[in-house]
Amino acid sequence: MSAADRAGAARAIAAHWPAAEPAPARPRARLFLLGTGQVGRALLARLAGMDPAGRPLLVALANSRASAQDGLGIAPALALARLRPGNGEAGWLPAFAGGAIEPDAGVPIIVDATASDDVADRHAGWLARGVHVVSANKLGPGAAQSRADSIASACSRAGTCYGIAATVGAGLPVLASIDRLRQGGDAIDTLQGVLSGTLAWLFERFDGAVPFSQLVRQAQALGYAEPDPWQDLSGRDVLRKLLILARACGHRLDADAVDWRPLLPSDAGPDGDRLDAVMAKQLAAARAHGGVLRYVATLGRDGRASVGLQALAPTHPLAAPGCCNRVLVHSSRYREQPLLIQGPGAGADVTAAALLDQVLAIAQGPRMRC
Numbered sequence: 001m002s003a004a005d006r007a008g009a010a011r012a013i014a015a016h017w018p019a020a021e022p023a024p025a026r027p028r029a030r031l032f033l034l035g036t037g038q039v040g041r042a043l044l045a046r047l048a049g050m051d052p053a054g055r056p057l058l059v060a061l062a063n064s065r066a067s068a069q070d071g072l073g074i075a076p077a078l079a080l081a082r083l084r085p086g087n088g089e090a091g092w093l094p095a096f097a098g099g100a101i102e103p104d105a106g107v108p109i110i111v112d113a114t115a116s117d118d119v120a121d122r123h124a125g126w127l128a129r130g131v132h133v134v135s136a137n138k139l140g141p142g143a144a145q146s147r148a149d150s151i152a153s154a155c156s157r158a159g160t161c162y163g164i165a166a167t168v169g170a171g172l173p174v175l176a177s178i179d180r181l182r183q184g185g186d187a188i189d190t191l192q193g194v195l196s197g198t199l200a201w202l203f204e205r206f207d208g209a210v211p212f213s214q215l216v217r218q219a220q221a222l223g224y225a226e227p228d229p230w231q232d233l234s235g236r237d238v239l240r241k242l243l244i245l246a247r248a249c250g251h252r253l254d255a256d257a258v259d260w261r262p263l264l265p266s267d268a269g270p271d272g273d274r275l276d277a278v279m280a281k282q283l284a285a286a287r288a289h290g291g292v293l294r295y296v297a298t299l300g301r302d303g304r305a306s307v308g309l310q311a312l313a314p315t316h317p318l319a320a321p322g323c324c325n326r327v328l329v330h331s332s333r334y335r336e337q338p339l340l341i342q343g344p345g346a347g348a349d350v351t352a353a354a355l356l357d358q359v360l361a362i363a364q365g366p367r368m369r370c
C-alpha cells in the first residue's frame with residue numbers, strides 16, 4: 001500500500017473510529033510499544049502531547065496480558081483503552097517484528113518498556129530483521145555478554161540502532177558522553193558512579209537516628225523504592241548498569257567477574273533486623289574515619305569492576321548531598337579533573353523522555369540514528 005493510499009484509508013477510518021490516529025502526512029517512524037506500566041504510560045502521555053504531524057505512528061502496544069495492533073495508527077491518548085486481553089505474549093510477541101517489517105511504511109521501532117527477560121532475549125532477532133529497538137529494559141544490554149554480543153552483531157549486520165540511553169541514569173548523557181569520548185580517541189581510565197536513585201536517597205538520609213529498614217519502608221511509601229525492596233537493596237540493578245557502562249567503555253564483562261557486594265549476603269534475603277544491624281555497623285565504621293556511606297559502582301581501566309558500599313570522604317564528588325545519579329569519568333582528556341555527570345537518574349517521566357528522544361533521533365534518518 002502506498003503512503004497516499006494509507007493516508008486515504010486512515011482518513012476514512014478516522015471518520016468512523018475516533019480512537020484512530022489522524023492520517024500521517026508522510027511515512028514516519030512506526031512504533032511498537034511493549035510495556036504499559038509506569039514508563040510505558042509516561043511515554044504514551046508524551047506522545048499524546050506531541051503535534052500529531054511530527055509524532056511517530058503508534059501501530060501496536062502490549063503488556064503481559066493484552067495487546068492492540070492497528071497499522072493505521074492508534075491515538076496515544078486512547079491506546080490503553082484499545083488493549084484487548086487474550087492476545088498476549090504467547091500469541092503475538094513472536095510475530096511482533098513480522099508486523100513491523102513493512103517496506104516503505106516508515107521506520108519500524110520497537111520500544112521495550114518492560115523488565116522482561118523474554119522480551120530482552122528477542123532484541124537481537126528484531127534488530128537482525130531490520131527493526132530498531134529502543135529499550136529501558138536493562139536485560140538486553142546488561143545481561144550476559146553473549147546476549148550483548150548478539151545484539152551488537154545484529155546491529156552491524158542489519159544497520160539497525162539499539163537505543164539504550166534510558167537504561168543508565170534514565171537518559172542522563174552518560175552513555176552518549178562515553179561514546180563521544182571514545183570516538184574522539186579517549187581511553188576511559190576509570191569510572192565511578194552512584195547509579196541507584198533509591199540507594200542514593202537511603203544513604204543520604206541514613207544517619208543512625210532511624211533504623212535503615214524504616215527508611216526503606218519510607219522510600220517504598222514515597223514510591224522511590226521497588227515494591228520488592230530486595231530489588232534495590234541487592235544492588236543487582238546497579239550491577240546491570242555497571243555491565244552496560246563497562247561494555248560501552250569497550251570491556252567484555254560478565255556479572256560473575258564483578259566484585260558485587262549486596263547490602264546483605266545473598267542468602268539472607270530482605271531480613272529487616274539483620275539489615276539494620278549490618279548497616280549500623282557499616283555506618284559506625286565509616287564515621288570512625290570521617291566518611292559517609294554510598295553504594296558505588298567502579299570500573300578500572302583494566303576492566304576490573306566492583307559494586308558495593310563504600311565509605312567516601314564527605315568532600316568526594318559522589319558524596320555530595322542531593323538525591324540523584326552521579327557518574328565520574330577519568331579519561332585521557334579528563335585525567336586531572338574528572339568529568340562529572342549528574343542529575344535525576346530515575347522516574348518514569350525522565351525515562352520515557354529518554355526513550356522518545358532516541359525514537360525521534362532514529363526516525364530522522366541514518367545520519368542521526370545511532
Ligand SMILES: NC(=O)c1ccc[n+]([C@@H]2O[C@H](COP(=O)([O-])OP(=O)(O)OC[C@H]3O[C@@H](n4cnc5c(N)ncnc54)[C@H](OP(=O)(O)O)[C@@H]3O)[C@@H](O)[C@H]2O)c1
Pocket residue numbers: 034035036037038039040062063064065066089093112113114115116118119136137138166167170345346347348351
Ligand atoms: N520506573 C522508572 O523510574 C524506571 C527508570 C529507568 C528504567 N526503568 C526500566 O523501565 C522498564 C519498565 O519500568 P516500569 O517502572 O514501567 O515497570 P512496570 O510499571 O512494572 O511495567 C512493566 C510493564 O511491562 C509489561 N510486561 C512484562 N512482561 C511483558 C511481556 N512479556 N510482554 C509485554 N509486556 C510485558 C507489564 O505488563 P503487565 O501490565 O501486564 O504487568 C507492564 O505493563 C524496566 O525495565 C525498568 O527497570 C524504569
